[in-house]
Amino acid sequence: MDDLVLTVIAEDQPGLVERVAKCISEHGGNWLESRMSRMAGQFAGILRVAVPTAAHAGLIEALHALQAQGIRVVVAPSGAEPERSWRMIQLQLVGNDRTGIVRDITRLLASHGVNLESLDTDVLPAPMTNELLFHAEALLAVPAELSLDELQGHLETLADDLMVELKLQPADRNA
Structure with missing residues (x-):
């Protein structure tokens, strides 16, 4: 087979x-x-x-x-799975919708060797204002040699530039 x-x-x-x-x-x-x-x-x-x-x-x-x-x-x-040691991290992002958010986040992740395992996005109205908010949830495979503090710092700098709220946490293996 x-x-x-x-x-x-x-x-x-x-x-x-x-x-x-x-x-x-x-x-x-x-x-x-x-x-x-x-x-x-x-x-x-x-x-x-x-x-x-x-x-x-x-x-x-x-x-x-x-x-x-x-x-x-x-x-x-099917392709060969890379022989590399990964840590699975969950990324959650919410911010005002604007062009280029996905491009900017994925560019930063790729530049640090982070693999995007899954990505779910949506644009929904904010509860009180009906202003459109961009929501993203991603499962990231982070190389073992990349410090999570370093990745967090790069993402927080980008989040400030994009004016989005970003949260990283270890992925639930049972999800």
Whole structure:
């Protein structure tokens, strides 16, 4: 069995995930893990499946045939996990919405070798003022050799520049 990573996007519709799952199952594949979500009328997801090597071509053909139903699927082989020691850190950020917040935060993280494991963002009205606030929650893989105090200091300097509130804490391994 080999692992494949699939990305799926389609206009949201009932039965979409079932059609993808049916293709995988019919080709002897096993659905291992996924992250999927509906947003702005679209449904998107990423998933990892284990598939017998001999079934790759047939599965890829069947998944691409879903395009006729409006379901786009991109298939990639799974990558090797980096051999590095990481600490998992949860980042929470809230601030006035403005262009470039994600770019600025991710640029700083990348410059320190921090890997973004997951990112959830939203723009919501503030409770009292209805002013738009940007909210972000991220799971970060921080290299063991990077001091958390150093990372905190860099992030706090950026948070002051962006005028956002930022919180770092060890990630709950059970979440």
